[in-house]
Amino acid sequence: NAGVTQTPKFQVLKTGQSMTLQCAQDMNHNSMYWYRQDPGMGLRLIYYSASEGTTDKGEVPNGYNVSRLNKREFSLRLESAAPSQTSVYFCASSDLGGPTTEQYFGPGTRLTVT
Amino acid sequence: GIQVEQSPPDLILQEGANSTLRCNFSDSVNNLQWFHQNPWGQLINLFYIPSGTKQNGRLSATTVATERYSLLYISSSQTTDSGVYFCAVEKEYNNNDMRFGAGTRLTVKP
Numbered sequence: 001n002a003g004v005t006q007t008p009k010f011q012v013l014k015t016g017q018s019m020t021l022q023c024a025q026d027m028n029h030n031s032m033y034w035y036r037q038d039p040g041m042g043l044r045l046i047y048y049s050a051s052e053g054t055t056d057k058g059e060v061p062n063g064y065n066v067s068r069l070n071k072r073e074f075s076l077r078l079e080s081a082a083p084s085q086t087s088v089y090f091c092a093s094s095d096l097g098g099p100t101t102e103q104y105f106g107p108g109t110r111l112t113v114t
Numbered sequence: 115g116i117q118v119e120q121s122p123p124d125l126i127l128q129e130g131a132n133s134t135l136r137c138n139f140s141d142s143v144n145n146l147q148w149f150h151q152n153p154w155g156q157l158i159n160l161f162y163i164p165s166g167t168k169q170n171g172r173l174s175a176t177t178v179a180t181e182r183y184s185l186l187y188i189s190s191s192q193t194t195d196s197g198v199y200f201c202a203v204e205k206e207y208n209n210n211d212m213r214f215g216a217g218t219r220l221t222v223k224p
Contacts (some may be wrong), residue, residue, distance in 0.1 A: 033210070034222075042118075043200070060213070102159045103212065105156070105157040107155070
């Protein structure tokens with residue numbers, strides 16, 4: 001039981017390049033989330049998916065797209081990276097609608113855009 | 115949107131000391147969770163506590179939803195408790211949009 005896994009762990013991009021961050025969970029959770037964490041700050045929600053086939057914007061969605069590929073996988077795409085997107089990105093999942101709704105987090109992806 | 119404020123922003127303790135971390139929120143909430151981010155960046159869920167009191171070993175948490183605050187108690191602190199503690203809330207009837215506070219950075223010295 002790996003929990004929530006993310007790839008890659010580190011990435012350096014040049015301004016304007018694109019990339020996709022991958023996330024998978026093996027806990028059979030319905031809901032999945034993408035957050036970014038900037039230095040000295042809490043996490044901010046980018047996008048979430050309440051169930052397979054649905055996605056919704058969070059607090060800071062501009063510059064990002066997401067795909068809920070199936071129940072296990074939720075990817076985050078940067079179409080044209082900007083230095084302001086330098087951050088640590090966390091994926092999370094939860095069993096929303098179950099007896100408790102704790103969020104479980106992946107190890108994070110540290111992204112630097114130069 | 116809902117505002118989440120945590121205090122204090124920084125806390126330095128000697129090993130063995132007790133501490134209380136506070137989380138205030140500006141609106142009624144459907145969900146409140148406390149997380150610990152260790153020095154390596156991993157986020158661990160400590161408590162799901164939209165109301166009431168829970169205990170887990172040396173840690174306990176209390177949420178008074180009617181007064182819009184939650185407290186995290188750490189007793190007999192250990193160096194492994196160091197890291198950042200985050201409070202996160204979901205506004206009532208919005209079941210996916212979690213908002214995090216800025217965190218309390220705890221340093222426990224041996």
